[in-house]
Amino acid sequence: MDFSSHILQWYQFERRDFPWRSTKNAYKVWLSEIILQQTRTSQGLNYYLKFTEAFPTVQDLAEASENEVLKLWQGLGYYSRARNLHHSAKFIHQELKGVFPNSYKELLKLKGVGPYTAAAISSICFKEVQAAVDGNVYRVLSRVFDVETAINSSKGISQFQTLASQLVSQTDPGDYNQALMDLGATICTPKNPKCSLCPTESMCLARARNIITERPVKIKGIKIKERYLNYFCLEHDGKFLMKKRTENDIWKNLYDFPLHESNHTSLEDTMTSLGELVTPFDENAFNHIWTKHYTHKLSHQKLSIFIHHVQINTPLVGKKWLSLNREEVMDLPVPKPIEKFFEELLNPLDNKK
Numbered sequence: 119m120d121f122s123s124h125i126l127q128w129y130q131f132e133r134r135d136f137p138w139r140s141t142k143n144a145y146k147v148w149l150s151e152i153i154l155q156q157t158r159t160s161q162g163l164n165y166y167l168k169f170t171e172a173f174p175t176v177q178d179l180a181e182a183s184e185n186e187v188l189k190l191w192q193g194l195g196y197y198s199r200a201r202n203l204h205h206s207a208k209f210i211h212q213e214l215k216g217v218f219p220n221s222y223k224e225l226l227k228l229k230g231v232g233p234y235t236a237a238a239i240s241s242i243c244f245k246e247v248q249a250a251v252d253g254n255v256y257r258v259l260s261r262v263f264d265v266e267t268a269i270n271s272s273k274g275i276s277q278f279q280t281l282a283s284q285l286v287s288q289t290d291p292g293d294y295n296q297a298l299m300d301l302g303a304t305i306c307t308p309k310n311p312k313c314s315l316c317p318t319e320s321m322c323l324a325r326a327r328n329i330i331t332e333r334p335v336k337i338k339g340i341k342i343k344e345r346y347l348n349y350f351c352l353e354h355d356g357k358f359l360m361k362k363r364t365e366n367d368i369w370k371n372l373y374d375f376p377l378h379e380s381n382h383t384s385l386e387d388t389m390t391s392l393g394e395l396v397t398p399f400d401e402n403a404f405n406h407i408w409t410k411h412y413t414h415k416l417s418h419q420k421l422s423i424f425i426h427h428v429q430i431n432t433p434l435v436g437k438k439w440l441s442l443n444r445e446e447v448m449d450l451p452v453p454k455p456i457e458k459f460f461e462e463l464l465n466p467l468d469n470k471k
């Protein structure tokens with residue numbers, strides 16, 4: 119039996135049941151693929167259900183406002199994926215007259231759809247013979263075939279794509295791709311793979327050579343940038359000063375408070391920026407209530423976030439600022455630490471540090 123037959127046979131009995139697996143609706147499969155990128159399935163499931171309920175068709179998603187889409191996405195991170203999803207839904211609705219692209223080549227034209235997603239959708243929904251190569255697939259193939267090339271090098275990416283294209287099932291590419299992803303997620307895991315339950319154990323070279331922990335090979339060295347964000351939550355009479363983030367940075371198009379960023383943090387730094395911020399107000403007209411600290415990790419950044427809650431005794435005004443009550447803020451998409459901050463604001467018993 120060849121590699122793909124082993125995988126497909128195993129999948130018949132071991133497949134995981136998810137709502138997106140009981141449909142060939144390309145819109146829903148696309149939603150699931152975008153949501154599940156770099157997200158645990160258990161977390162992604164919740165978001166998939168929320169999105170399909172709020173936007174059952176691509177037209178519903180296209181007609182939603184960006185705020186609605188980002189709000190539903192809130193907490194999942196990688197907000198550019200949500201913006202691209204929305205952009206592509208509008209493109210399909212307006213430019214393609216609502217007809218979802220039905221081939222690998224056409225899917226690749228959608229913003230936010232790369233080779234992996236296009237291969238997954240076209241193989242699952244349209245039976246196109248395309249190999250979807252994600253992190254799970256890299257791991258399984260590097261172990262079974264003992265590939266030494268680094269998976270994050272350009273040589274590795276092309277070598278693994280060629281190998282995967284040679285292996286993909288010609289008769290059932292959709293199930294084959296999903297089977298390989300499941301195998302990587304449940305059996306051939308990064309740590310402690312369950313080799314005794316693996317359908318390809320008999321042909322796995324890394325197992326035979328006892329080098330499983332050395333595969334896949336990855337070039338190290340992605341530098342994590344540290345950032346220090348001082349947020350000022352200015353409140354007057356139950357209203358908060360907020361603005362939309364428009365820069366090409368993290369959390370684009372989400373809403374946050376007045377911000378001072380530095381490459382280090384100190385109390386002096388914080389108080390200087392607070393002083394600058396409240397200059398338009400009477401200097402005795404503010405009262406610093408409490409400060410909360412959050413650490414937030416992104417793929418390439420570690421954020422140290424201080425949110426200073428300050429009450430102002432004069433009304434909040436400013437051309438580029440919005441003055442919003444708590445309910446209005448809750449309707450807007452906000453970064454996860456600001457969401458947490460507001461949750462703690464509602465629980466005054468444990469919000470003082």
Ligand code: SF4
Nearest residue numbers: 306311313316319322
């Ligand atoms: S035998 Fe073990 S290392 Fe090899 S593919 Fe299966 S689970 Fe992974």
